[in-house]
Structures are given as C-alpha cells and as structure tokens.
Amino acid sequence: MNDDFQSNPIQVDVESFPGPEKIPIRFDETWFAYDSVPVVRDINFSIMPGEFAAILGPNGSGKTTLMKLALGLLKPSSGRVLLFGEPSDNFTDWHRIGYVPQRIQTTEYRFPASVREIVQFGAYSGFSFFPSFKHNENSRVDDAMELAGIRDLADRRVSDISVGQQQRMLIARALVRRPDLLVMDEPVAGVDAAGEDQFHSMVRRLNRDLEITIVMVSHDIGVVMREATTCACINQDIVFHGPVHQLDANALSALYGFPVDVLMHDPDHTHR
Amino acid sequence: MCLCMIPTIRIGNLMPEIFQYEFMNRAIVASVLVGVTAPAIGMFLVLRRLSLIADTLSHVAFAGVAVALITKSFTPIVAFIATATAAVSIEELRVRRLLPGDAALAVFLYGALALAVVLISASDGFNTTIFSYLFGSLMSVSTTDLWWMGILALVIVLFLFMFRFELTQITFDPDLAKTNGVRVHMLNLSLAILTAGTITVSMRVVGVLLVGALIVIPVLVSIRVVKGLTLTLIVSSGMGVFVAVFGMVISFYADLAPGGSVVLIAISLLIIVEIGALIKRSLFRSTQLMQSSDHTHAHEFHAHGANESTTDERHSHR
Numbered sequence: 001m002n003d004d005f006q007s008n009p010i011q012v013d014v015e016s017f018p019g020p021e022k023i024p025i026r027f028d029e030t031w032f033a034y035d036s037v038p039v040v041r042d043i044n045f046s047i048m049p050g051e052f053a054a055i056l057g058p059n060g061s062g063k064t065t066l067m068k069l070a071l072g073l074l075k076p077s078s079g080r081v082l083l084f085g086e087p088s089d090n091f092t093d094w095h096r097i098g099y100v101p102q103r104i105q106t107t108e109y110r111f112p113a114s115v116r117e118i119v120q121f122g123a124y125s126g127f128s129f130f131p132s133f134k135h136n137e138n139s140r141v142d143d144a145m146e147l148a149g150i151r152d153l154a155d156r157r158v159s160d161i162s163v164g165q166q167q168r169m170l171i172a173r174a175l176v177r178r179p180d181l182l183v184m185d186e187p188v189a190g191v192d193a194a195g196e197d198q199f200h201s202m203v204r205r206l207n208r209d210l211e212i213t214i215v216m217v218s219h220d221i222g223v224v225m226r227e228a229t230t231c232a233c234i235n236q237d238i239v240f241h242g243p244v245h246q247l248d249a250n251a252l253s254a255l256y257g258f259p260v261d262v263l264m265h266d267p268d269h270t271h272r
Numbered sequence: 273m274c275l276c277m278i279p280t281i282r283i284g285n286l287m288p289e290i291f292q293y294e295f296m297n298r299a300i301v302a303s304v305l306v307g308v309t310a311p312a313i314g315m316f317l318v319l320r321r322l323s324l325i326a327d328t329l330s331h332v333a334f335a336g337v338a339v340a341l342i343t344k345s346f347t348p349i350v351a352f353i354a355t356a357t358a359a360v361s362i363e364e365l366r367v368r369r370l371l372p373g374d375a376a377l378a379v380f381l382y383g384a385l386a387l388a389v390v391l392i393s394a395s396d397g398f399n400t401t402i403f404s405y406l407f408g409s410l411m412s413v414s415t416t417d418l419w420w421m422g423i424l425a426l427v428i429v430l431f432l433f434m435f436r437f438e439l440t441q442i443t444f445d446p447d448l449a450k451t452n453g454v455r456v457h458m459l460n461l462s463l464a465i466l467t468a469g470t471i472t473v474s475m476r477v478v479g480v481l482l483v484g485a486l487i488v489i490p491v492l493v494s495i496r497v498v499k500g501l502t503l504t505l506i507v508s509s510g511m512g513v514f515v516a517v518f519g520m521v522i523s524f525y526a527d528l529a530p531g532g533s534v535v536l537i538a539i540s541l542l543i544i545v546e547i548g549a550l551i552k553r554s555l556f557r558s559t560q561l562m563q564s565s566d567h568t569h570a571h572e573f574h575a576h577g578a579n580e581s582t583t584d585e586r587h588s589h590r
Binding site: 068071072073092094095097099101104105110111112113114117118121122124125126127155157158170173 | 319434435437438440441444445447450451452454494495496498499500501
C-alpha cells in the first residue's frame with residue numbers, strides 16, 4: 001500500500017472483513033443478457049462500506065445495466081447481486097438506499113409537481129392508509145434541500161427548472177432518507193463546469209463527513225481519479241477493479257481498446 | 273321516445289324545469305360521478321403520456337357491450353370484464369416488452385372494434401341501443417346503472433386517495449418509485465383495472481366514442497392553471513364535474529347529444545386557458561424585453577450577458 005492510498009481517509013481493513021449484511025453491494029458471478037445477447041458477463045466484485053466507488057467504461061459497456069442490476073431494477077440472467085446481504089430483487093430495506101438516475105423519466109413537459117413535492121418523496125416510508133408528512137420529515141426535507149443548494153427552488157414547478165437543478169433536486173430527494181448507500185448514474189451529465197465542481201464537493205462531503213457509501217457511474221476519467229477511492233472498469237466484463245491510484249495506462253487502454261496515456265496535472269490545476 | 277311521455281315529478285314552481293324530470297336527475301348524478309372519476313384517473317394517464325389507452329379501452333368496452341346485447345347479459349359487467357382483461361393484457365405486454373406500448377394499444381383498439389362491428393352486423397334489433405352507447409344518452413341511465421356507477425366511483429376515489437403518493441411517484445419515475453419500496457407492478461395493474469372501471473362507468477353518459485376526452489381534457493386544463501400534484505388532482509375532478517354537468521344541462525335545453533356537448537365545453541375551456549397562458553407569456557416577455565432594452569442603453573455589455581443566459585435557460589428546459 002503506497003502513501004497515496006494511505007493518505008485517503010476511507011480504507012478497507014482486510015483483517016476485519018465485514019459480514020455480508022454490511023457489504024452494500026456484492027456482484028457474484030452476475031450475468032445479464034437482453035434477448036440472449038450478453039450485456040454484462042461474469043461480474044465479481046464488492047463495494048465496501050464507506051467507499052467512493054466509481055464505475056468507469058465506454059458507451060454501451062453495461063455500466064447502467066450494472067447499476068440497475070444492483071438496485072433490483074433488472075434481474076440477473078444468472079448469478080446474483082446482493083444488496084446489504086439480500087438478493088437485490090427481493091430487497092425490502094429501501095430506506096438505506098438513495099438513487100440518483102441519469103435523468104428523470106417523466107416525459108410530460110408540464111409535470112405539475114413542485115420541487116419540494118419531489119424531494120418529499122424521499123421521505124416515503126411505505127404505504128399507509130392516511131399518508132401525511134410529519135413535522136420532523138419536513139425539517140429533513142428542508143435540510144436535504146439546503147445541502148443540495150436548492151432551498152430557493154422549493155416552490156418552483158419541476159418542469160420549470162434547468163437540468164442541473166433537476167439533478168440537485170434528485171440528490172436532495174435521495175438524501176432525505178439519510179441513506180447508507182448512494183447510487184448515482186452519471187449525475188453530472190448536462191451540468192455546466194461550475195455546477196459540476198459544486199456537485200463533486202458536495203458528494204465528497206457526503207462520503208467523508210456523513211460516511212455514506214457512494215457508487216457513481218461516470219464517463220470522466222479525471223473526475224474518477226480525483227474523487228473516487230476505488231474504481232471498477234467495465235466493458236461487458238470487469239477489466240479492472242481496485243484502488244484508483246492503481247488505475248494505469250494499461251488498464252485504461254484495455255478498457256477503451258486503444259492506447260491511452262495518463263497525464264498527471266499540476267495539483268493547482270486539477271480543479272476546473 | 274318523446275319527452276312528453278316521461279313521467280315528471282313536480283315539486284312546486286321553484287324547481288327549475290330540468291330537475292322536474294326523473295331521468296334528468298339521474299343523468300346529472302351520473303355526470304357528477306363521471307366528472308369526478310374520469311379526470312382523476314386521467315391525471316395518472318396523461319402525465320405518463322398514456323392518454324390513448326382510454327380510447328383503446330373504450331373500444332374494447334364497446335365490443336363488450338355488443339357481446340352483452342347478443343348474449344342478453346348485464347351490460348356493465350360484461351363491458352367491465354372485457355375492458356379490465358384488455359387493460360391488464362396491455363400492461364403485461366408493455367412490461368414484458370412483448371409489444372411496444374403504442375402497438376399493443378393499436379392491436380386492442382382495432383381488434384375490439386372489428387369484433388364489435390362483426391357482432392353488430394350478425395344481429396339485428398339493437399341498433400338504437402348501440403347508438404346510445406356510442407354517443408351517450410340522457411335517458412338511458414337507469415337506477416341500477418346509477419348504483420353501479422356510485423359503487424365503482426367510490427372504489428376509484430378511495431383507491432386514488434389511499435395510493436396517491438405511490439401513484440404520483442410511479443408517474444414521476446417508475447425506477448425511482450421502485451427503489452423507494454413502491455410496488456410498481458401491482459399498482460400499475462390496479463390502475464389499469466380501475467381505468468377499465470372508469471370507462472365502463474363513463475360510457476353511459478358521454479358515449480364510447482368520446483369517453484377518452486373526459487379522461488384527458490379536464491386534466492390538461494387543470495395542469496395549465498394550478499401547480500402541485502394533489503391540487504392538480506382536485507382541480508381536474510372539479511373541472512370534470514363542471515363540464516359534465518354543464519354539458520348535460522345544455523344538451524337538455526338545446527336538445528343536443530350529451531357526449532358531444534360535454535366534450536365541446538371541455539375543449540372550449542382548454543382553448544380559453546391556453547389562450548390565457550399565451551397572453552400571460554407574451555406580456556411577461558414584452559415586460560422582460562422592455563427591461564432588457566432599458567438595460568442595454570445603460571450597460572450594453574451586461575445586457576448582452578442577460579440575453580445569453582435567457583437563451584441558455586430556454587434550451588435547458590424540457
């Protein structure tokens with residue numbers, strides 16, 4: 001273990017390996033195929049408590065599929081995926097998981113909900129006959145909006161805010177439930193450079209201060225190298241899995257299928 | 273049937289003429305029930321761009337009516353069973369990706385219409401009845417129909433009230449709803465069955481051909497005028513009751529087809545609110561332009577920046 005890795009505050013202690021119920025995500029010989037064409041093949045790795053794990057890969061490499069498998073939105077064709085020790089398609093403890101998709105799926109451009117209403121969905125804790133939001137839930141919603149920097153947008157209509165603001169709204173929605181695991185699928189797609197920077201410093205705080213395990217699907221090698229603690233490179237199967245400092249030109253060349261050079265920037269210029 | 277043959281109840285001279293006919297009282301109660309339920313279910317269809325499912329299911333209901341008339345069975349039950357079966361099948365085909373959503377709708381729409389046409393052509397003698405189902409009829413709502421409509425409307429309103437948070441989450445994003453512990457598939461199937469129920473209830477009043485309009489148009493009006501999910505749901509139902517009852521009253525006095533009157537009033541309302549929104553938007557733009565031109569005279573550089581950000585904002589909105 002070199003100095004670089006030791007300086008990182010989040011480490012996995014191999015000696016006291018956590019029990020299966022403490023491991024946020026575990027892929028166990030996971031295969032998935034659409035119409036018998038394999039999309040992900042024989043995936044075996046775990047994401048440990050407190051990690052900031054990045055999933056890196058080119059377009060169509062199966063990154064989003066892998067996330068959907070992890071969240072039980074897709075069922076593996078063979079093998080299994082465990083969420084906190086439970087098969088993800090039978091998982092019930094959803095309050096432990098926060099999910100931020102690439103974009104919202106609603107296609108109606110005049111969707112009538114306010115930002116606050118969508119963030120409130122994060123406080124949902126199962127069906128009840130007379131659903132209502134309690135006072136402490138309201139303050140949790142306020143806190144989450146504050147943390148995501150969208151407090152002033154609370155009464156705006158969802159369809160009237162920008163893509164970047166919608167992304168922050170989805171983060172706030174995920175944070176309301178105070179999750180142990182936050183899964184994000186290319187959360188900064190469509191967000192400008194300044195917004196991206198703010199976003200990453202927020203996620204860094206969530207990981208380091210609130211000890212939330214983060215899984216982030218990303219295209220951006222620079223961001224992965226700078227922010228994540230571990231990285232899984234996937235191109236249908238796993239090309240590399242390990243601490244980011246071990247991610248080198250060989251692994252990246254194997255991932256993208258052409259020679260890749262890694263250029264290290266001057267520390268003063270790493271932030272845009 | 274001539275109006276003068278209908279027995280009337282006269283409760284003093286204060287009662288408006290319309291309430292003196294028992295069939296009209298029944299038609300108005302039916303309009304209220306339909307006005308509440310159709311747009312309430314409709315909100316969850318419109319926001320998911322599933323508006324045309326109502327049209328497909330109404331054609332299936334029509335085939336159900338034809339089967340009921342041929343077999344001399346109780347029409348609402350047969351129509352409901354046919355529509356609910358179709359609704360569940362369409363949902364299953366969509367989820368299992370066996371057919372694209374719109375293709376499944378087309379298959380059921382034309383299949384049901386073809387079945388109805390064949391059944392009608394194979395039998396003589398119920399042309400007038402079929403006509404009342406196609407276009408709606410004030411006089412065809414019986415007390416038994418009213419009981420059925422009342423029970424179904426109660427079930428639908430209770431279901432929507434109890435599951436409103438779950439349904440709105442599914443409407444917003446099914447994957448997010450699922451990772452929030454919402455039982456998406458079960459609720460989608462229930463919504464499909466209740467949509468079938470709503471159509472069976474509504475076709476008596478507005479007719480098979482126009483039932484989809486009552487499910488969709490009041491929701492479009494409401495989305496334009498209010499913000500917030502619960503408020504949109506309540507206003508949609510309010511608009512539904514208004515257009516259904518107002519349409520009934522007009523069709524009574526002007527002797528017009530009730531379904532057509534109801535839908536034309538709904539569409540007029542939609543045109544009014546859309547024009548209102550357009551005027552409001554252009555007024556807002558011209559105020560902004562005036563402000564920005566004032567700004568240009570004072571600080572040319574800053575005004576350029578403001579215009580840029582407006583353009584960006586418009587692009588980022590969906």
